[in-house]
Amino acid sequence: MAYRVDMIPGRDGATERTRYLPSQSTALLTDKYELTMLQAALADGSAARHCVFEVFTRRLPAGRRYGVLAGTGRFLEALAGFRFDDDVLSWLSRDHVVDARTVDFLASYRFTGNVAGYAEGEVYFPGSPLLTVEGTFAEAVLLETLALSILNYDSAVAGAASRMTSAAVDRPCLEMGSRRAHEQAAVAAARAAVVAGFAGTSNLEAGRRYGLPAIGTAAHAFTLLHDDEEAAFASQVAALGPGTTLLVDTYDVRRGVERAVAAAGTGLGAVRLDSGDLMGLAVEVRRQLDGLGATGTKIVVTSDLDEHAIAALAAAPVDTYGVGTSLVTGSGAPTCGMVYKLVAREAASGRLEPVAKASTLKTSTGGRKVAGRRLDQDGRGLEEVVATGADLSLRSWQPPEDARPLQVQHVMDGAVDTRWVGASGVQAAVRRHAASRDELPRGARRLSAGDPALPTSYITV
Secondary structure, three states: OEEEEEEEEOOOOOOEEEEEEEEOOOOOOOOHHHHHHHHHHHHHOOOOOEEEEEEEEOOOOOOOOOEEOOOHHHHHHHHHOOOOOHHHHHHHHHOOOOOHHHHHHHHOOOOOOEEEEEOOOOEEOOOOOOEEEEEEHHHHHOOHHHHHHHHHHHHHHHHHHHHHHHHHOOOOEEEOOHHHOOHHHHHHHHHHHHHOOOOEEOOHHHHHHHOOOEOOOOOHHHHHHOOOHHHHHHHHHHHHOOOOEEEOOOOOHHHHHHHHHHHHOOOOOEEEEOOOOHHHHHHHHHHHHHHOOOOOOEEEEOOOOOHHHHHHOOOOOOOEEEEOHHHHOHHHOOOOOEEEEEEEEEOOOOOEEEOOOOOOOOOOOOOOEEEEEEEOOOOOEEEEEEEEOOHHHHHOOOOOOOEEEOEEEEEEOOEEOHHHOHHHHHHHHHHHHHHHHHOOOOOOOOOOOOOOOOOEEEEEO
16 A cells, blocks of 8 residues: 655644555555656657566575465556556655656556466466566556565465465464564465465455455453453353364463363364474373363464474374464565566567576576476476567467466456456465466475476577
8 A cells, every 4th residue: 555645734833744644556666766767768769669578586585496476466456556646746746756747647657558477376486487567668667666576575475375385284274474564564465375375364454355264363361361261261252152262371281271171161163372392282282182072172373383393293183273473474585586677679670679688697588488387197397388589479389288378368458357356366376376386296395495396498489
């Protein structure tokens, strides 16, 4: 969300103070150099040149074997709000960010180009053409920061979440990281986690906005509020029913379990463990619950979990994992290193010609890209095939017979395909990720450091 700035009179009527109000415009979620490049291009006549920009990453985070694309739907939603309204235009003029000609251009800015790319939820590798933005230079260059800020963060969270849900196998993972992130990043993180297989989130705005299952019952504060644990449990059961989850480690875990079953009966939904030796406690609590007749009561564990801690609990009688800090920070990889590069532009002949950066350690491959993934007879990935070449040839290129195409159309002539946004877009991404991760070769989901699970080969057509 962006903010609108209003200047309002002070109490004495002589001074002014600033009030920040929510704005629906996303146009200022960008860097200044996008607008100064536009100003220069408008002045020299190159702003209308047809261009192709590409989002890709040169490498995966250290030790990761695959990445997960997330945030595409959020980018498309933000694109719809990428408008320079009167408040924004006034500020650009007042602070001399760009000249009057550029402000006039921005007043009628609308993206009318095309966007294609990997479907959200798809796994990816170094060099994968994740997003292709095509339009005039003036239209497309402004979207760089917006696209990267969304895709880099969301994909970092989704990459971590995929490793966690893979380690959890069939046990549900729940997102609980809102208090460890910026308030808007928390919503994005919850969405990205669900894309990568998490079963629900504690964040209500994410639940409302994207139709995600909302989870949560009580914290230690609720137990401490009451005179004793019995009163706290009785109150929670009275309000939420016996199927609730009771937090049993505020004082003594064994007594907490006894009191929980006494309050809710043997139909108690779950108990939560949030501290201590989770492996040992889970074994003891399972034995205790079964001895009390609460054989159907589940055990939820929280407390600074990451994918390695989840894997270490594989043999424990744990039913559900709640994950917070490690998830919303990408579990050590808080960004994906994605870049947004110009790969083709209109030449004097009117044809698109490839362009590429040659800087040391930051090289890129010029030209529009089309990608497919080769699969073996068991449906397991063999390699990523990225084709480039003459623009007309690429438009008719088809992947090899043993490969499936990886790119879909997101925007056509400025119109967003609504299949990829909102709650339905999230569910499409959930399905895509599950299917895509299942295609990875055996060993690709190990948590130990390793090379990318699939090699990428480039061909010219």
